[in-house]
């Protein structure tokens with residue numbers, strides 16, 4: 001993992017996306033971890049500030065990485081039903097959060113379906129426009145489009161929306177929802193498509209979306225951090241995202257050198 005700017009507080013997130021995340025059950029591949037960390041590095045370097053949100057937290061595998069990347073005055077918001085069959089997993093999520101020494105007051109959990117959150121309630125939940133929203137909740141077309149609409153409705157300057165499980169044979173409607181968002185909001189562009197890794201039900205592909213004006217900073221960062229993993233570009237719903245395929249022997253260069 002080379003670079004030029006000191007950013008001591010990001011070290012915990014770098015370590016987490018490298019190895020720590022293996023201690024938390026959930027759904028996050030190494031390639032997606034490389035990509036999420038690259039976005040967080042750009043945001044730290046460029047002083048892009050604001051809450052980070054996730055719709056569909058499960059046990060916090062991604063959320064903890066966001067918490068470790070957040071500044072002391074930033075909040076991490078998680079929306080979930082917190083029910084899996086008969087099991088309520090909110091306590092396990094909170095225990096995972098504490099296990100990584102994260103302060104409880106950095107975490108704001110909302111219990112319930114995101115379908116019941118409208119744009120006004122979403123803005124109130126965030127408290128300020130978000131710098132990053134990870135959409136990984138209900139995997140239907142209507143729900144994903146609703147969640148993506150919420151994400152776009154309060155996206156801060158320089159912000160990124162990440163859509164999980166696009167191009168997934170089991171959830172094909174997610175891709176249609178992502179395309180519909182890009183078709184209806186022409187200020188947004190997909191800038192990276194990280195391919196799936198693992199078996200059918202593990203590690204889906206992720207699509208990374210930003211405002212058109214912000215694409216270049218993220219595109220350049222991905223080209224600097226994962227050059228060996230970039231296959232080329234593809235056309236998707238008016239965008240030309242980088243196609244990224246992280247093989248087991250690929251590494252990620254750091255955009256920022258962490259201090260000890």
Ligand SMILES: C[S@@+](CC[C@H](N)C(=O)[O-])C[C@H]1O[C@@H](n2cnc3c(N)ncnc32)[C@H](O)[C@@H]1O
Pocket residue numbers: 025026027028054055056057058059060061062063079080081082083112113114115136137138139143
């Ligand atoms: C694939 S898991 C999320 C994985 C997680 N992001 C991780 O890092 O491991 C999907 C999550 O979405 C939640 N979910 C499903 N339908 C939802 C809804 N309508 N509103 C909010 N969350 C929902 C589920 O409870 C589940 O925890």
